[in-house]
Amino acid sequence: MSCPCVDAMKRKIAACYTRVKAGLLPWLEKAEAWPKSHLSERTFLIWAGLLIGMVSGLAAVLLKNMIYYFGIYVLDVFAADSRNFLLLVLPLMGVALTYGYVRYILKDDISHGVSRVLYAISKTGGYLKKSKMYSSVVASTITIGFGGSVGPEAPVVLTGAAIGSNIGRRLKVDYKTMVLLIACGSSGAVAGIFGAPIAGFIFAVEVLMIDLTMGSLLPLLMASLSGTVVSAFLLGRSAMFHFDVTTDYVLRNLPFYIVLGLAAGFVSHYFLFMTDRIERWFGRFKSGYARLLVGGGLLCVLIFLFPPLYGEGFNFIADIIQGDTDRLLNNTFLYGYRHITLVFLAYVLFIMLVKVVAMALTNGSGGVGGVFAPSMFVGAFLGLFVARLLNVCFPALALSEANFALTGMAAVMSGVMHAPLTAIFLVAEISGGYKMFVPLIIVSVSAYYINQYFNPHSIYTKKLAEKGDLMTHNKDSVVLSLLDKQTLVERNFVTVRPQDTLRRLITAIGLSSRNIYPVTDDGGRYLGVVFLDEVKPLIFRSELYDKITVSDVMFRPLCTVDMSESMEAIAQKFLSIPDYNIVVLDGERYEGFLSRANVFSSYRQKVKEMSSD
Secondary structure, X not given: OOOHHXXXXXXXXXXXXXXXXXXXXHHHHHHHHHHHHHXXXXXXXXXXXXXXXXXXXXXXXXXXXXXXXXXXXXXXXXXXXXXXXXXXXXXXXXXXXXXXXXXXXXXXXXXXXXXXXXHHHHHXXXXXXXXXXXXXXXXXXXXXXXXXXXXXXXXXXXXXXXXXXXXXXXXXXXXXXXXXXXXXXXXXXXXXXXXXXXXXXXXXXXXXXXXXXXXXXXXHHHHHHHHHHHHHHHHOHHHOOOOOOOOOOOHHHHHHHHHHHHHHHHHHHHHXXXXXHHHHHHHOOOOHHHHHXXXXXXXXXXXXXXXXXXXXXXXXXXXXXXXXXXXXXXXXXXXXXXXXXXXXXXXXXXXXXXXXXXXXXXXXXXXXXXXXXXXXHHHHHHHHHHHHHHHHHOOOOOOOHHHXXXXXXXXXXXXHHOOHHHHHHHHHHHOOOOOOHHHHHHHHHHHHHHHHHHOOOOOXXXXXXXXXXXXXXXXXXXXXXXXXXXXXXXXXXXXXXXXXXXXXXXXHHHHOOOOEXXXXXXXXXEEEEEEHHHHHHHXXXXXXXXXXXXXXXXXXXXXXXXXXXXXXXXXXXXXXXXXXXXXXXXXXXXXXXXXXXXXXXXXXXXXXXXXXX
C-alpha cells in the first residue's frame, strides 16, 4: 500500500519539476541554438571539442578518485591481519554488486566499453544512451574497488564517448559531426586518465578510426589537451601514473628489444586466444548467477594465491620499474624463495599468463572493466621476465629491467589493441619523455605484426567483425550504411498481372516512362518482369492483343534484394551482376527497383560530404 503523504510529496515534486523545466526550456533552446547561429562550423567544433574534453577529463578524475578511495575504504573496514583472507571474498562481492547494479538498476549492457563505442558509430548513428555517461564509471568503480582484475580505461572511454554523443544530440548535429564529438569525448577521457594528450589524440584516430582531416584535427587536439589539463590540475602530476626514465637505451641492445617485441606478439596472441575461450566458456552458462558464482569464485582463489592479480595492478608495475621486484612476492607462499632466480622467473611468467585469465574471469562473471591496464600489466611482467632471463644467461649485458618493462607494456598493448602508435606515445608520455622512442617503435611494430598474423582484428573489433557489425575500419561500409534505402528505391513503375492481356500491357506501356514492367499477383507478390524490348515486335499486331497474356512474355530471372539487406550487400550484388536494376522486395511483396546509377551516385555524394572539411 502506498502512503498518501508520500504520494502527495511525489506529486508536488513532479509539479515543481515541470514548472522549472517549462521555465528553463526556452533558455536552454536558445543556448543550444546560439553556437550554430553565431559561430562558423570550424570554430564551433573547436569549442565543442574543448568543452567535451574538459567534461571527459573530469569524468576520468572522478573515476580515478572513486576507485582509489573506494578501494581504501573497502580494505580499511577490516583489520589489517585479516586482509589476506579477504581476497577470498572481496572480488566476488565486487562482481556480485556490479552484476546486480547492471542487471536490476541499469538493465543495460555496458561491458566492453570501446566495442560499444565502435558499435554505436557503425550501427546506431553515434547514439549512446544518457545512462552510459555515468553507468560504466559506477560499475567499474565497484568492480575494481573490490579487487576485480581489470582496468578503468575502457569504461571511461565509453563515458567520454557518451558525453560527446549526447552533446551532439542536443545540438542536432549530423552524423559526421556526431562521430567527431564521440571521438573528442574518448580522446579527452584517455588523455585525462593517463595525462597523455598525444596518446589520447592518436587513440581516437587509430582505434576509433576517425578520418584525420583539418576539420577534425583541431577539435581532437583541443579535447585531448583540455582533458589532460583538467586531470593534471585536479590530481597533480605526482598522483598520475607516471615514471621517469633514468637510463637511456644502449644501441647494442636493440636486437634484444626485437626479441622482446617478437615475444610480445605471441603473448598478445595468447591474450586474445584466452580471452575468447573464456568468454565462450561463460556463454555456455544459462544462468547469470551460475556465471557469477563460478567465475567469481575462481577469481577469488587466483587472487588469494597470487595477490598481484588484485585490482588494476599499477602499483606492481611501479615496483618493477622502480627496481623493487621482491615486493611482487609479498603475501605469497613463495616469498621465502624470492632470491632463487628460477623460482622468481617461473613466478613472473606464471603471473603474466594468469593475469589474462583473471581479467577474463572478472568480466565474464559480471564485472565491468577494460583491457588497457591488464595489457600494460602483462607487458611489464613480460619485459621483466625477458630482461632478467637474458641478464642471468649473459651477465655482461646488464639490461635495464625498468626499460624492458616499459617497452614491454607498449609491445603487448600494441598487439592486443592493434594500436602501435597509441602504445608508443602513451608509454613515451607516461615515462617522461622520448628517450626510449626507438626501442618503443621496435617492440610495438614487431608485436603488432606478429599478432596480426594470427588475429586480423583487435580485441575490440573481433566480436563486432564476426557479427558483421564493424564498419568503422571500412570506410566504404560506413558510407554505404548512411544511404537511406527508402529514398533510393524507385517506385514509379507500372505493375501488371500475369493474366493481363497484351492489350492491357500496351495500355500500361503508354502510362509509364520506364522500360521495365514488374509482374505481381493480386496480393502484390513479385512474379517477374516484362521488358519493353521483348514486347515491341508485338505492339502493332492487333490480332494478338487478346490472345497473348503477360505470363507469355514475362521474364523471371532478375536479381532481387530484400528491404532488410544492408546497403553493403546490395552494392556487392551490383558489382557481381551486369544488370542496371535490382528488384526490391519486402518478403515476397514487390516494393520497387534500385538502379545502379542512382545508388553509386548517392554513394559518391555521401563520400564528398564526409570528406569535406
